[in-house]
Amino acid sequence: MDSSRKFLANVSVDCVIFGFDFEKLKVVLVERAYQDPLTGETLILDYTLAGYHIYEDEDLDRAAYRILKDRTGLENIYLEQFATFGKTDRIAKEKDRLWLKVIDKGFADRVLSVGYFSLIDSTKVNLCSHDSKIDWFPVEKALTMDLAFDHNEILQKALETLRNKVRTEPIAFELLPERFTLTQLQKLYQAITGNIIDKRNFRKKKLQMPFIVPLKEKQDGVSHRPAGLFHFSRAIFDETRNERFGNLF
Amino acid sequence: MDSSRKFLANVSVDCVIFGFDFEKLKVVLVERAYQDPLTGETLILDYTLAGYHIYEDEDLDRAAYRILKDRTGLENIYLEQFATFGKTDRIAKEKDRLWLKVIDKGFADRVLSVGYFSLIDSTKVNLCSHDSKIDWFPVEKALTMDLAFDHNEILQKALETLRNKVRTEPIAFELLPERFTLTQLQKLYQAITGNIIDKRNFRKKKLQMPFIVPLKEKQDGVSHRPAGLFHFSRAIFDETRNERFGNLF
DNA sequence: TTACAAAGTATACAATATACACTAACTATA
DNA sequence: TATAGTTAGTGTATATTGTATACTTTGTAA
DSSP, X not given: OOTTSOEEEEEEXXXXXXXXXXXXXXXXXXXXXXXXXXXXXXXXXEEEOEEEEEETTSOHHHHHHHHHHHHHOOOSOEEEEEEEEOOTTTTOSHHHHHHHHHHOOOOOSOOEEEEEEEEOOGGGOOOOOTTSOEEEEEHHHHHHSOOSTTHHHHHHHHHHHHHHHHXXXXXXXXXXOSSBOHHHHHHHHHHHHOOXXXXXXXXXXXXXXXXXXXXXXXXXXXXXXXXXXXEXXXXXXXXXXXXXXXXXX | OOTTSOEEEEEEEEEEEEEEOSSSEEEEXXXXXXXXXXXXXXXXXXXXXXXXXXXXXXXXXHHHHHHHHHHHOOOSOEEEEXXXXXXXXXXXXXXXXXXXXXXXXXXXXXXXXXXXXXXXXXXXXXXXXXXXXXXXXXXXXXXXXXXXXXXXXXXXXXXXXXXXXXXXXXOGGGGSXXXXXXXXXXXXXXHHHOOOOOHHHHHHHHHTOTTEEEEEXXXXXXXXXXXXXXXXXXXXXXXXXXXXXXXXX
């Protein structure tokens, strides 16, 4: 961090980083731990979303990209602002007040946080720990954990936004490798929406979408009949944008 | 304004207040004028959205409601946060810098603004001028005006959000009187989306929606065959929420 | 009484969504 | 090399929804 730049004391960004392990939706959480320096007693041990305050001379979107790159090493990935959280009691819990005191960065205790969600192909990411542990958690599990600040609410809202957006925009592909099977795509939609989808109808619908392009290659390394691979062509999607009315799945 | 409360210097709220005059979508704009105190020369004369900084002890949503009530006198109306604007150059134009200096409130020149849009039945509102003129403008017109700060961008984004949301959520009714005709509803959807809709198909679809309830009354005061009146029942909408898959129009 | 203006109405066809069960292809192991 | 195990891959019939299209009715006003 560049010490000549100042952070805005009242504004932060939190990134909800989603991934997919071909079974469930996952989200990146960062461990927040603090021991009493004298007794060694654990006073805080929980998780937060990936977030930080923004610099006073930094575009809001850039701050989100900075945090994302800092945690995943990735650039040019899907990132979208979805909501801003500004209740006066967002930092009211005892452990959150303690944490603010402990890190002693001069941040205000009235902070508005701008929420972004990111979709990444988690097969090619190594999360960056720096000083605190960081890991993937199933979204379902994360929702039941007692996260820092209002991060449960932020995660919940991010998930709702994702669920809505995935119906009309071709963003699900961001969570898959470049080459994917239709079964993987189906499982992904099921993981996001919570519905089960009929295989034949799903495949019929997908195969008539011109932007889902069949490749010649097949899966390998699987101990059963290998599936054909596909990729998503944004160029074709953009060309045919006006022809589509219905949902994407 | 309560002088014992402090504003956050870096955070404001802007409200995009939409209305409908049975022909076009309208938006509320506030005049921003400044004359040179010596020469009387007009140095600034343009329009802004309804917005202001938030108090440091005020919930973000409450700040939006405060601004809305201040301008319309209304409470309990539809209000939704849609995006936050945080580019570093949002206050870069000469006239905007001058304005900040002139009002001399101690606001920072790095301000993030949280955008809300509101839908109101403009037939029962009297806009509140206070010190600056305020009026309705056709949205189409407003988009071509050179608004203050980044308010063109904010308005544009609000409009997009409205266009998307109106397809799946029953929010259009907020722009109409409690009792409305199907032609009014159709014109409203047309005004929002820019499409023209076939009358017979529109009415067929609406009449089979149980939450659009026919009343016994008819229009009066019109110089032609009066239309039947309807109202939107949120209770029935909520009850039947699970039965609907398609769009609302 | 007539002209005007908007309200109100039905049917045929096309496209899309849904329900449903078996065979094919490949791997691993006996 | 035969067999079991696992996932891939496929078609048809029906229901629902969307779309295209023009005339009659009902009231007001001149």
